[in-house]
Amino acid sequence: QKEVEQNSGPLSVPEGAIASLNCTYSDRGSQSFFWYRQYSGKSPELIMFIYSNGDKEDGRFTAQLNKASQYVSLLIRDSQPSDSATYLCAVLTGGFKTIFGAGTRLFVKA
Amino acid sequence: KAGVTQTPRYLIKTRGQQVTLSCSPISGHRSVSWYQQTPGQGLQFLFEYFSETQRNKGNFPGRFSGRQFSNSRSEMNVSTLELGDSALYLCASSLGSWEGDHTDTQYFGPGTRLTVL
Numbered sequence: 001q002k003e004v005e006q007n008s009g010p011l012s013v014p015e016g017a018i019a020s021l022n023c024t025y026s027d028r029g030s031q032s033f034f035w036y037r038q039y040s041g042k043s044p045e046l047i048m049f050i051y052s053n054g055d056k057e058d059g060r061f062t063a064q065l066n067k068a069s070q071y072v073s074l075l076i077r078d079s080q081p082s083d084s085a086t087y088l089c090a091v092l093t094g095g096f097k098t099i100f101g102a103g104t105r106l107f108v109k110a
Numbered sequence: 111k112a113g114v115t116q117t118p119r120y121l122i123k124t125r126g127q128q129v130t131l132s133c134s135p136i137s138g139h140r141s142v143s144w145y146q147q148t149p150g151q152g153l154q155f156l157f158e159y160f161s162e163t164q165r166n167k168g169n170f171p172g173r174f175s176g177r178q179f180s181n182s183r184s185e186m187n188v189s190t191l192e193l194g195d196s197a198l199y200l201c202a203s204s205l206g207s208w209e210g211d212h213t214d215t216q217y218f219g220p221g222t223r224l225t226v227l
Contacts, residue, residue: 034215044200046216046217051213100153
């Protein structure tokens with residue numbers, strides 16, 4: 001079992017729809033969870049982080065964390081073509097080690 | 111505030127050679143992590159340095175090594191290059207203050223694209 005799992009996609013949504021990206025992790029001791037966006041040929045850029053159970057909203061983005069289910073998700077409301085990218089879920093485990101999922105490719109169709 | 115910088119941006123080497131990549135973190139950041147990114151394997155953790163000490167290491171062979179200087183700049187070295195080492199090498203910096211700091215967030219540099227022929 002991989003430490004951080006994501007559906008590789010591609011996930012295709014129409015412009016204006018909600019895109020839902022999911023991530024599961026195996027280390028129950030993990031405390032912090034991050035979502036990064038990576039455009040083709042570019043380095044990952046941070047979207048947001050979450051460490052408490054529940055929802056955290058930042059503009060069109062909402063991160064959701066359920067530690068009991070070891071599940072974290074990212075919702076993108078009013079999706080735009082410019083949101084088309086690979087979304088990486090990252091988990092900060094003990095020992096200063098951040099583990100990344102393989103990423104989900106998102107396509108937003110105009 | 112300037113972001114994370116990496117040099118060189120592109121590198122072409124042949125099998126058997128060695129290579130050194132450099133990373134300058136965001137000012138004030140003391141933690142530097144290195145990752146290898148390939149299409150098939152995604153982002154793989156190499157190692158993390160804080161205050162010139164390696165605090166954690168991923169599952170890479172000993173050919174991959176790194177170090178951090180007193181000004182927090184970091185270098186990674188790959189010796190005896192193999193074709194499979196062709197990848198994008200990313201470094202990320204963070205404050206890295208203490209374990210349990212839930213908000214310690216990594217910021218990535220642009221990466222070094224290494225091609226091994």
